[in-house]
Amino acid sequence: MNKSFILASFLLAHTVALRAQQTPMIYAESFRRGATRVTEESFEMKLTAANPTYRELIKDAHGYDRFSFTVSPQILEGDKNIISWQANLSDLRHPIYQNVLQTSQEPSSDAQNSLWRFDPGQYAAVPTNAKRIVKVDSFYVTMQVKKYHFTPLDSPYLDSMTVQVDVKNTDPRPAAAP
Secondary structure, eight states: OOHHHHHHHHHHHHHHHHHHHHSOEEEEEOSOOOOOOBOOEEEEEEEESSSOOEEEEEEBTTSOEEEEEEEEEEEOTTOOOEEEEEEEEEETTOTTOSOTTSSOSSOOOOGGGOTTEEOOSTTOSSOTTOEEEEEETTEEEEEEEEEEEESSTTSSOEEEEEEEEEEESSOOSOOOOO
16 A cells, blocks of 8 residues: 555544544533424524524424524623524423523523533633533434634624534434443
8 A cells, every 4th residue: 555545544534533532522411301202303503693593493203393493692781792692492382491401490600501502702611612412301402513703803702603403312422332
């Protein structure tokens, strides 16, 4: 084999392994426990200052609309600039629960109870690039910020963010080695 091919293969494998190490994964379980399963789906949302909200209906295993997944911007009072985005998963049959992506219904700055906040600020509870996995009832919601942009670059104000969301009935975490 060609030495440059072997070297390129090694570097590619090393880069992929390093990137995997740099993406933290945070797992939490919702305060909601139950047997509800969903119709699995994946979607990517491209949020911008001009189009700052997103809504997706999540169907249960029988094909009926069951949850509303929304993302909306967080704006400081009296300002128009976006400092972060927040995800919300609400049960359409039980609207009393505001956001079932939370581990507790009590306010908390704990990382596991903040997986629904997409905050790229330096003091955020959850690293921006973290793979966030929340078990709700008997399904899993995985959210990951793929990219974001500040305007101007040195400000805390966002003008765009891309987030990948997967809704699955199986645990997306890698199986532990025996």
